[in-house]
Structures are given as structure tokens and as C-alpha cells.
Amino acid sequence: MSRPYEKVVFVCVHGRTCPRQGSLETCEVLREGVSEAGLRDKIRIVKSGCFAQCGHGPMVAIEPEGIWYRSVTAEDARELLAGPLLSGTRLERLLHRPESPGKNVIPQSQWHIPPSEQDS
Ligand code: FES
Structure with a gap:
């Protein structure tokens, strides 16, 4: 056996923007889907900290x-x-293609946060 899981899927749920953009729901859908497919021993869905791509x-x-x-x-x-x-395979339309390696944080004025998640 080479490793405990075939894939590990990290979902950012603890940073400044992703949780306010729906990442917890994204994470839950992935977890439920993997479970329903009977793949919990092959694919691990992990709640992650910030990727510095806020x-x-x-x-x-x-x-x-x-x-x-x-x-x-x-x-x-x-x-x-x-x-x-x-x-x-890759879902091309969702691929993250930053202009430079490393930290790629969008200025706060350009964040797309749903009104219900914005600071009051
Ligand atoms: S909040 Fe998700 S990348 Fe920073």
C-alpha cells in the first residue's frame, strides 16, 4: 500500500473570503457525494485553512x-x-490560473461576497 487515500481534496473554509463565498456548502456537497459514491476510503475531503488566494x-x-x-x-x-x-480529468472552466506563483489575494474592494455574508 502506497498511501491511505488515492486523492485528498482540500477546501478552504477558514480564510477571510472563501467561507463567506459558500465554501462550507461546497465542502459538504463534496463530502456527501464521496460518501454516497462509496468512496470514503479512497477520497478524503479536508476542511483547509487559507490558500492565500483570497x-x-x-x-x-x-x-x-x-x-x-x-x-x-x-x-x-x-x-x-x-x-x-x-x-x-480537469474541469477547465474552473481551473485557477493565477498570473504569478505564490500568494494571489484579490484587493478587498473586488471581493464578490454575497450581501448576506458581508460585514454590517
Ligand atoms: S480565504 Fe480561501 S484562499 Fe484565502
Whole structure:
């Protein structure tokens, strides 16, 4: 046996923006989908801290493929579960393609936070 899981899917749920952009729901959809597919021993969904890509979220990273997605809604999570996550292919429209490596935080004035999640 080489490793305990075939894939580990990290979902940012503790940073400044992703939780306010729906990442907890994204994470729950992924967990439920993996469970319903009977893949809990193969795919681990992990609640993660900030990826330093704030404002692009919800952010999701899949290892060992090294695939990073941005703006992953609950509906997008269902689409990932319907194919790309299981097959190892990429969902091109959600790929995170930062202009430079490392930290890529969008200025706060450009964050897309739903009104219900904004600071009062
Ligand atoms: S809050 Fe998710 S990348 Fe920072």
C-alpha cells in the first residue's frame, strides 16, 4: 500500500473570503457525494485553512494531481463529483490560473461576497 487515500481534496473554509463565498456548502456537497459514491476510503475531503488566494474562492485543491479550482459553488461541486473528480480529468472552466506563483489575494474592494455574508 502506497498511501491511505488515492486523492485528498482540500477546501478552504477558514480564510477571510472563501467561507463567506459558500465554501462550507461546497465542502459538504463534496463530502456527501464521496460518501454516497462509496468512496470514503479512497477520497478524503479536508476542511483547509487559507490558500492565500483570497477573493478567488471558494478554493478547492486536489492532490496528488495538483489541480486547483476557484469559485467552486455547491453546484460546481456536484459537477466535479459527476466526473472530473473521479476520473482525474480537469474541469477547465474552473481551473485557477493565477498570473504569478505564490500568494494571489484579490484587493478587498473586488471581493464578490454575497450581501448576506458581508460585514454590517
Ligand atoms: S480565504 Fe480561501 S484562499 Fe484565502
